[in-house]
Amino acid sequence: MSSLRWTSVLITGGSTGIGAALARRLSQRGARVVIVARRQEPIDALVAELGERVTGIVADVADPERARAVVDEAHARLGKLDLVIANAGMGINAPAHELRLEHVIPVLQLNVLGACATLTAAIPHLLAGGGGTLVGVSSLAALRGLPTSAAYSASKAALSTFLESLRVELVPRGIDVSDIRPGFVDTPLTQKNGFRMPFLMTADDAAQRIVRGLERRRRIIAFPWPTALAMRLLAGLPSALFEGLGRFALTKRL
Numbered sequence: 001m002s003s004l005r006w007t008s009v010l011i012t013g014g015s016t017g018i019g020a021a022l023a024r025r026l027s028q029r030g031a032r033v034v035i036v037a038r039r040q041e042p043i044d045a046l047v048a049e050l051g052e053r054v055t056g057i058v059a060d061v062a063d064p065e066r067a068r069a070v071v072d073e074a075h076a077r078l079g080k081l082d083l084v085i086a087n088a089g090m091g092i093n094a095p096a097h098e099l100r101l102e103h104v105i106p107v108l109q110l111n112v113l114g115a116c117a118t119l120t121a122a123i124p125h126l127l128a129g130g131g132g133t134l135v136g137v138s139s140l141a142a143l144r145g146l147p148t149s150a151a152y153s154a155s156k157a158a159l160s161t162f163l164e165s166l167r168v169e170l171v172p173r174g175i176d177v178s179d180i181r182p183g184f185v186d187t188p189l190t191q192k193n194g195f196r197m198p199f200l201m202t203a204d205d206a207a208q209r210i211v212r213g214l215e216r217r218r219r220i221i222a223f224p225w226p227t228a229l230a231m232r233l234l235a236g237l238p239s240a241l242f243e244g245l246g247r248f249a250l251t252k253r254l
Contacts, residue, residue, distance in 0.1 A: 005215070006083035006133065009033045010074040012061050012118055013088030015042035017187030018137065021207035022085060027053040034074040036061060036088070061088050062110040064117035071121035082132035083214075084122040086115040086159075089137060091152035091189060104151040111155035116162055123170070131174030133214060136163045140181045140227055143235040147246045167219060179220045180210055183227035199224045 009026050013019040014035025023046060027033045033054045037043050043056030055077060061067035075081050089111045092103055119134050126132040141149055142156035160179050167177035184190055184197035185206045201224055213221035222228035234242060 004029050004031050006031055008078040008080045009083040009085070010036070010071065010078075010081055010118075010122070011085045011087055012036040012067070012070070012114070013137075014085075015039070015046055015056070017189065018182070018185060018203050018206050018210070019085070019087040020046055021203040022087070022210060023054055024050060024204075025207045025211050026083075027051075031083070032078055034077055036070050036074075061114040061118060062106065064113050067114050067117035068121040071118060071125065075125045080129045081122060081125045082129060083135070084118065084126070084132070085135040085137065086118040087135075087137040088114060088118075089155075089189070091149065093148045093193065094151075095148050096150065099150060107151040107155050108158075111152070112158045112162075115159050119162075119166065123166075123175070126175050127173060131176075133176040133178065134163075134166065134170070135178045135180060135210075135214065136160075137180045137182070138163070140183050140222060140231045142181065143231045144242060147249065176214075176217050178214055178218060180213075181220060181222040181228070182206055183224055183231075199227050 004026065006026070007030070009031045011019050011023055011033060014023050015037035019035065023033050023035050027050050031053070034057060035043060035046060035054060036057045036059050038058065038060050040058050043058065047054050047056055057070055057073060059066050059070045061070060071084065090107055092107060094103055115136055119136060122134060126134065136159050138160045139156040141153045142160045145153045163177055163179045170177055184200045186200055186202050190197060206223070209223045210221055
C-alpha cells in the first residue's frame with residue numbers, strides 16, 4: 001500500500017465509526033494520527049490496536065474553546081498538522097411536533113460550532129506549514145431538509161456552506177478543503193435509527209472512499225452513489241413537490 005502525502009493528522013470523533021476507520025487506514029499507511037473523543041476507554045482501545053503512530057486526547061469538541069485548544073495540542077504533539085478532519089457529530093430523529101430547543105442546541109453546538117472551531121483553529125497551522133487539507137464530515141442530509149431531521153439537516157447544511165466559503169479562499173493558498181457527504185454508514189450514531197437505511201455501508205468502506213477521494217483532491221466526496229444520486233435529484237425538485245414526497249415518505253416510515 002502506497003504512502004500518503006499527509007504525515008500528521010488530527011481526527012475529531014476519532015474513537016468509533018468513521019473516525020476510527022479513518023485512523024486505522026491513515027496510520028497503517030504511515031501517518032501519525034491524533035484522535036479526539038469524549039471518553040478515554042475507546043481511545044485506549046484504538047491506541048492499543050493501532051500502536052505508537054496513534055495517540056488520543058479526551059475532549060468534548062462541542063465546546064469551541066476546547067476544540068481550538070485540541071488543535072493546538074495536536075500540533076504541539078506532532079510538530080505539524082497537514083490533515084485535519086472535523087468528524088465529530090451527532091443527530092436526533094424527532095417529529096416536528098415533539099421537537100424542542102433543548103434537542104436542537106446540542107446538535108448545532110457540536111456539528112456546527114465544534115466543527116467550525118476545529119477547522120478555523122487549524123488554518124494558521126496549515127498555512128505556517130506550507131499547506132495541507134481541511135476536511136469536514138457533513139452528510140447527504142445537507143442537501144434537503146429531511147423529515148424528522150430538522151436539526152441534523154440544518155447543521156450539516158451549515159457545515160457544507162462553511163466549507164465551500166473556506167475553499168474559495170484557501171485553495172489558492174495551498175490548502176485543499178473537502179466536504180464529506182456520507183449516506184447511511186453503520187456507526188453507533190446510525191444504529192439508533194428505528195427505520196430502514198437503504199444502501200447501508202460499513203465504516204471501513206466509508207473510510208476507503210474518503211481517503212481515495214482526498215488523495216484525488218476532490219472537493220465533495222459523496223457516497224454511496226445511489227443515495228448521492230437520489231439526493232441530488234431531490235435537491236433539484238421544486239419545494240412543493242419535495243414537501244409532498246417528504247410527507248409521503250414519512251407516512252410510510254410511521
